[in-house]
Amino acid sequence: MFGKQHITLGEFIIANQDSFQYSSGELSRLLNGLRLAAKVVNHEVNKAGLVDILGEAGDTNIQGEDQQKLDVLANEKFIQTLKNREIVCGIASEEEDDFISINSLDDNHQNKYVVLIDPLDGSSNIDVNVSVGTIFSIYRRVTPVGAPVELKDFLQPGKNQIAAGYIIYGTSTMLVYTTGDGVNGFTLNPALGTFYLSHPNMQFPETGKIYSVNEGNYTHFPQGVKNYIKYCQQEEGDRPYTSRYIGSLVSDFHRNMIKGGIYMYPKSSMASNGKLRLLYECNPMAFLAEQANGKASDGYKRIMDIQPEELHERVPFFCGSKKMVEKAEEFMAQ
Ligand code: AHG
Ligand code: MN
Ligand code: MN
Secondary structure, three states, X not given: OOOOOOOEHHHHHHHHHHHOOOOHHHHHHHHHHHHHHXXXXXXXXXXXXXXXXXXXXXXXXXXXXEOOOHHHHHHHHHHHHHHHOOOOOEEEEOOOOOOEEOOOOOOOOOOOEEEEEEEEEOHHHHHXXXXXEEEEEEEEOOOOOOOOOOHHHHOOOHHHOOEEEEEEEOOOEEEEEEOOOOEEEEEEEOOOOEEEEEEOOOOOOOOOOEEEOOHHHHHHOOHHHHHHHHHHHOOEOOEOOEEOOOOOHHHHHHHHXXXXXXXXXXXXXXXXXEOOEHHHHHHHHHHHHHHOOEEEEOOOOEHHHXXXXXXXXXXXXXXXXXXXXXXXXXXXXX
């Protein structure tokens, strides 16, 4: 589609909007809003190490600005950007108890999309200079346009997603997303503040050699998970696999998509549905995984088929290279 010139994210969004079956201009504006918020949050994340100079969370800094924790700040930046530009009708965030309805003083506003967001994923990694991320997920509302959004606009199964993606604030900052037509990754050139298409058509290798799980919870895992972990460690064929766990889903997923691997956050005797949130974390990652030839499951069935019951519900999560997730499911079924 493109020649050898460098394609920016902005250009890519416009070039692809015609292939999008619904109101493409509106989705483009929304993606551009997320792109902008990503740059703002990237800027904040990158100066996190200066906290001793600029002041701790709760302090007032030298410019008289209140310092905030980065997860709170990321939450505000994304919500503000989406609100101000009037490009969505509702937002739900991992950081907010309730969904936010954006309307409707202006009865004419015709926005059709809701956004669900994990503004800062892997937040325990902030203080130690390890990659964190942002995860987003976009649905078409199911209630009539023009009226305030309702809970059911957010409680949709993942298979209804229109778009999903993440931003990874890593050694470089990338925005990776899908609108249901494959997965593309864009890397930020920080000098120019521009995202460039660097990873077109990303694909999970069919199988891989990496398993990612918090093994500190091993004794609390179901027997199927324990057996699968032992299988990963066994010497046979292409095994033993190697273990990699960053503790931020975005980063673990991103690495596994490029190198081949499986990410697991199973249930345990301490957490009956694991830890990850279906709406803010698992569904968007599942959509990306499937669009990249991977697979996402709760150990037994497809993540994106689950009908959510509440905003902050959790679900066990097995995601990554297709063959590896299928093998884990085999162990779970025994
Ligand atoms: P968040 O920072 O948004 O709360 O998410 C953290 C999640 C996920 O990113 C990560 O993989 C997982 O929690 C790590 O949990 P453990 O520390 O329990 O392994
Ligand atoms: Mn998270
Ligand atoms: Mn978070």
